[in-house]
Amino acid sequence: MDDMIRNCEGDDRSVLGVDRTFNLGNFYVTVFSDKNRCSISNRTKDFPVMFGPCMIHFDAEEGTYGTFFSHVSDRFGQKMRLTIGSDEEKSMTNAFKAKDPHANFLLCTKHIHDNIRRHLQENGAGVQARKRILRVIFGQNDGIIFFRR
Structure with a gap:
């Protein structure tokens, strides 16, 4: 503690x-x-x-x-x-x-990522569409959610 x-x-x-x-x-x-x-x-x-x-x-x-x-x-x-x-x-x-x-x-960004992926899958988004959307949001260098150290 x-x-x-x-x-x-x-x-x-x-x-x-x-x-x-x-x-x-x-x-x-x-x-x-x-x-x-x-x-x-x-x-x-x-x-x-x-x-x-x-x-x-x-x-x-x-x-x-x-x-x-x-x-x-x-x-x-x-x-x-x-x-x-x-x-x-x-x-x-x-x-x-x-x-x-x-x-x-x-x-937690991991939980947000998992929730978005699950929502997209449950609502019929195809694999490529899910990957593209998640890359736009969480892309390593250019995503909406990106934290620089």
């Missing part, structure tokens, strides 16, 4: 990732993650993503997330302004906003 807190504070703070897994039988696992700013990956030359606290649970209700987020955010303290990255799961984001209304929320 101390490492995660250190990585998520300051002007160059890491985004605190929150994600729930699927297909693990009758239960879910929700995991926090952050980029460890104290080390550099040899392979990517970037800060490595580290797992933080996780919760095993049997429902995806706002109250369940609220209990978990309450324990975690109490460790951060009132002075920290968190930047939280997650998907669009309403019960999760509502629970965190209730606990920390001043947090900044970001949507």
